[in-house]
Amino acid sequence: MEKDMEKADHSGHRKRMRRKFIDYGADAFEQHEILEMLLYYVYPRKDTNPIAHNLIDHFGSLANVFDAPFNALLDAGLSENTAVFIKLMPELFSRYAYDRFCTVKQKQNFEGIREFLITKFLTKSSEEVYLVLLSAKKIILFSGFIDHGGNSSAEINISKICDYALRYKAKYAVIAHNHPSGVLVPSQNDIKSTAKLYESLNLLEIELLNHYIVAENSALGMKEIGALFKSVSEYEKSGMYSS
Numbered sequence: 001m002e003k004d005m006e007k008a009d010h011s012g013h014r015k016r017m018r019r020k021f022i023d024y025g026a027d028a029f030e031q032h033e034i035l036e037m038l039l040y041y042v043y044p045r046k047d048t049n050p051i052a053h054n055l056i057d058h059f060g061s062l063a064n065v066f067d068a069p070f071n072a073l074l075d076a077g078l079s080e081n082t083a084v085f086i087k088l089m090p091e092l093f094s095r096y097a098y099d100r101f102c103t104v105k106q107k108q109n110f111e112g113i114r115e116f117l118i119t120k121f122l123t124k125s126s127e128e129v130y131l132v133l134l135s136a137k138k139i140i141l142f143s144g145f146i147d148h149g150g151n152s153s154a155e156i157n158i159s160k161i162c163d164y165a166l167r168y169k170a171k172y173a174v175i176a177h178n179h180p181s182g183v184l185v186p187s188q189n190d191i192k193s194t195a196k197l198y199e200s201l202n203l204l205e206i207e208l209l210n211h212y213i214v215a216e217n218s219a220l221g222m223k224e225i226g227a228l229f230k231s232v233s234e235y236e237k238s239g240m241y242s243s
Contacts, residue, residue: 014040031062038089042082051078066090067125090123113174114212114219120145121178121214129156129177133170134209141168156193158200165206173201176212176219184215191227195235198228
């Protein structure tokens with residue numbers, strides 16, 4: 001493929017772009033240039049500059065290109081192969097962030113759970129619920145997405161969480177859900193659902209350690225803001241976020 005790329009680039013443009021990247025990194029590039037260079041590896045014999053410009057113009061930004069739905073990329077004129085390549089990028093970023101910021105020790109136990117959860121939501125554009133179950137020694141027994149919602153809501157399914165916790169014989173649980181809007185503030189429903197979940201898990205002798213709200217590259221724990229209520233009655237007495 002490298003030979004094909006050189007043959008396709010009689011002016012030496014691609015070679016100069018690669019040299020620029022090696023010397024200065026991606027910060028030296030405009031958004032369309034980053035995308036243009038990335039597409040070299042999909043189109044070895046085609047000028048990718050117009051394709052990159054069209055994608056940025058169509059979707060508005062480099063991030064929007066990567067976040068665009070698969071079918072939207074096809075509608076913008078990309079082949080299926082190119083659309084898959086584009087959609088692979090944010091998934092790769094998420095996996096990289098997970099491996100980069102969560103060490104082997106952090107993956108195995110409770111340490112670094114906040115950073116771990118942030119990486120899981122990096123590529124999510126709709127609300128989803130993530131569950132982590134831990135043993136008495138706070139070793140992770142299970143972690144994964146358990147519910148998927150729309151752009152503004154995802155149900156915290158208490159029955160499902162309790163079923164998972166019993167199945168894995170967990171002693172502790174942590175849940176997280178994201179706010180695609182970027183607002184790092186729990187809603188009244190978030191807090192009330194947390195209280196109900198805490199109460200339900202407590203009946204099974206399982207402690208809910210925290211409920212994180214994740215937005216962009218940050219996470220807010222209910223425990224840290226005093227909103228991890230141990231019962232529904234405690235929630236009702238608190239007056240927090242009351243209408």
